[in-house]
Amino acid sequence: MxxxxxxxxxxxxxxxxxxxxxxxxxxxxxxxxxxxxxxxxxxxxxxxxxxxxxxxxxxxxxxxxxxxxxxxxxxxxxxxxxxxxxxxxxxxxxxxxxxxxxxxxxxxxxxxxxxxxxxxxxxxxxxxxxxxxxxxxxxxxxxxxxxxxxxxxxxxxxxxxxxxxxxxxxxxxxxxxxxxxxxxxxxxxxxxSLSPVICKEKTKSLKGVRAKGKASVVADEKIISSRIGEIQFTENGLSGICIFDLSRQVNEYLKKGVISGSIYSNVKISIDLMPEYNESDLIGYLRKCRSFFAQRDSVEFLSAIFDKKLSAYVCSYSGIDNKKCRSITENEIKIIAWLVKNLEFTPEKISGYNNxxxxxxxxxxxxxxxxxxxxxxxxxxxxxxxxxxxxxxxxxxxxxxxxxxxxxxxxxxx
Ligand SMILES: Cc1cc2nc3c(=O)[nH]c(=O)nc-3n(C[C@H](O)[C@H](O)[C@H](O)COP(=O)(O)OP(=O)(O)OC[C@H]3O[C@@H](n4cnc5c(N)ncnc54)[C@H](O)[C@@H]3O)c2cc1C
The missing domain is CATH 3.50.50.60 (FAD/NAD(P)-binding domain)
Structure with a gap:
């Protein structure tokens, strides 16, 4: 030829x-x-x-x-x-x-x-x-x-x-x-780029869970970019369209300690699982859940709004003991509401070209x-x-x- x-x-x-x-x-x-x-x-x-x-x-x-x-x-x-x-x-x-x-x-x-x-x-x-x-x-x-x-x-x-x-x-x-x-x-x-992010936190129990929410890159406690959409949890971190879009900045930070020309010393991905609700409305809703689901185990406290595995993850992350929902204290409700709005993950690396x-x-x-x-x-x-x-x-x-x-x-x- x-x-x-x-x-x-x-x-x-x-x-x-x-x-x-x-x-x-x-x-x-x-x-x-x-x-x-x-x-x-x-x-x-x-x-x-x-x-x-x-x-x-x-x-x-x-x-x-x-x-x-x-x-x-x-x-x-x-x-x-x-x-x-x-x-x-x-x-x-x-x-x-x-x-x-x-x-x-x-x-x-x-x-x-x-x-x-x-x-x-x-x-x-x-x-x-x-x-x-x-x-x-x-x-x-x-x-x-x-x-x-x-x-x-x-x-x-x-x-x-x-x-x-x-x-x-x-x-x-x-x-x-x-x-x-x-x-x-x-x-x-x-x-x-447009890649899943591997995080330090143990997310194995969340593998396959999807949630709609707002994911943000928080650098030295300042939000520098956010995306609303689907977040997918993997066995070692986060994926989904929102995370893909943030992965470029996260990668830049992990490689060079810099994002768009500014130096940062601490970068997290924070997830707001209920962006439509402010924290005080959410606390009001959680108080109602405490009585609606009084006899349920505390790990199921959020299972009317989230996948059961995600409910268990947030509740155990908040440190509440395994007890009935009716025993959840006011302080614990505030902690859970805060976590629902600010669930933090520590990026360790970006998944490679395979993904x-x-x-x-x-x-x-x-x-x-x-x-x-x-x-x-x-x-x-x-x-x-x-x-x-x-x-x-x-x-x-x-x-x-x-x-x-x-x-x-x-x-x-x-
Ligand atoms: C799973 C996945 C989903 C995606 N979904 C979307 C989406 O929905 N929307 C969107 O906008 N983007 C999406 N993208 C990104 C998008 O597909 C790419 O950016 C785009 O296809 C790049 O086009 P390209 O022609 O430059 O390269 P490619 O599509 O990769 O084409 C390059 C071609 O060159 C051939 N080739 C390579 N080397 C040689 C060689 N030496 N000799 C001869 N041939 C060679 C390859 O076999 C290949 O066919 C997605 C990517 C992936 C991986």
Whole structure:
């Protein structure tokens, strides 16, 4: 195999598929190849949003992204929310939003999204080259030589979209970074983001419990960020969308003792299990519970509002003896109310790439021109998707960026 193409897209994820669609639309059938090391393209896309694919968000804003500000701004001004809706509608996809503005395909199935992308790739005559693990790229005159060790293809333009090492069970690894490093391109340090947090407290008894609440990062006794939503307890800490969103700051603190440039000596995650209630209303409710559930064991004191395991955890954490609810004292009610509003966890580390949704760090605007995503040092070589030093919050922001950056990278291909 020694075929020549005008454009080669290496990595068949969301960014690569979008880039290949845009290239082929301009260059015509047979001009573009999408190269994928796995047996099929789009494997990670199928796993997104728990199989529902949260593809964007009606509340899109630069504030939901972290990393290189110039690249974030350039991609979001090129790929606006309206442009996203038009691009997806043009593939036959219509969306619906949940209460948080998260956008999903109308079918609620990630497979629909992948089918629509693949259908357009095939209609546009894009060549899908799967089971091709790219191990080297070299520039030879006006063409790049792309090799898997055995097979080789040539292309005038190369867009690299090989993604990050997050979730290796979906085939992810660091091979894209190695390719770019072999071309002399240096990345910023990588670290897992949108990840569960491992905590010091013993949470084994809570494994699998989910609760709606407000989670906050409390640094030196000051709340520095909060998220409302679902919190999941794991056998060694915390997970769920709220925690994923806070994990970046927690990781920064654990690694460097710093969050957004400020030094802190003590960081906790505090959970308010009933954010709609203030402490005095909650005390009033707990007093009623004391008489409603007079004959129940004290560990079940909160089981009318929480999962039984969570009720037992909070009650035993509060130090009340094993007795009947009717014997719970006024002081104990105050302690329990305080704990319900301020259940604290001490982060020890961030769960690694096995459980993270994205990877922070990567290639920044010192390596690529933010306006085009072309490498400053290597003409006609573009980088997009998660390889770039940009990561978004939970809520569809990462797929929005992946697709938008793929389309932006393809813009300069002629
Ligand atoms: C479980 C999970 C759920 C998620 N849910 C959401 C969600 O609902 N909404 C959201 O916005 N984001 C979500 N994300 C994040 C989002 O999926 C990623 O940010 C996005 O898919 C990145 O797209 P990408 O194209 O850059 O990389 P990827 O999708 O990872 O694609 C990279 C592709 O390149 C291929 N490749 C790698 N190396 C080579 C090589 N050397 N040669 C050839 N091919 C190669 C890989 O096999 C892969 O197919 C989720 C992530 C995970 C792990």
């Amino acid at each position: 020694n075929k020549k193409y005008t454009a080669a897209v290496i990595g068949g994820g969301a960014a690569g598929m979008a880039a290949a669609i845009a290239c082929s639309e301009k260059l015509g059938k047979g001009s573009t190849v999408i190269i994928e090391k796995q047996a099929r393209i789009g494997r990670k896309l199928l796993a997104t949003g728990n199989g529902r694919c949260n593809i964007g968000n009606n509340r899109l804003s630069e504030a939901n992204y972290h990393g290189d500000k110039k690249i974030i701004s350039s991609v979001l001004s090129y790929y606006t929310l309206n442009k996203e809706k038009r691009f997806l509608a043009d593939l036959g996809l219509i969306l619906r939003a949940d209460n948080e503005g998260r956008l999903y395909p109308y079918s609620n199935r990630a497979s629909t999204v992948l089918d629509c992308f693949r259908y357009r790739l095939s209609q546009n005559g894009v060549i899908e080259l799967c089971d091709f693990n790219t191990v080297s790229i070299k520039k030879e005159n006006d063409f790049f030589r792309i090799s898997s060790g055995g097979d080789t293809v040539f292309a005038k333009y190369v867009i690299i979209s090989t993604g990050s090492p997050s979730s290796p069970s979906l085939g992810s690894d660091e091979s894209g970074y190695r390719l770019l490093e072999s071309l002399g391109l240096k990345k910023n340090t990588l670290f897992p 993270s949704q994205v990877c922070a760090g990567g290639y920044d605007s010192g390596i690529v021109f933010p306006e085009t995503l072309m490498c400053r040092k290597i003409r006609n070589l573009f980088i997009c998707g998660e390889l770039l030093d940009v990561d978004g919050d939970c809520g569809g922001y990462n797929l929005h960026f992946a697709i938008g950056s793929g389309l932006l990278a393809a813009k300069s291909v002629k």
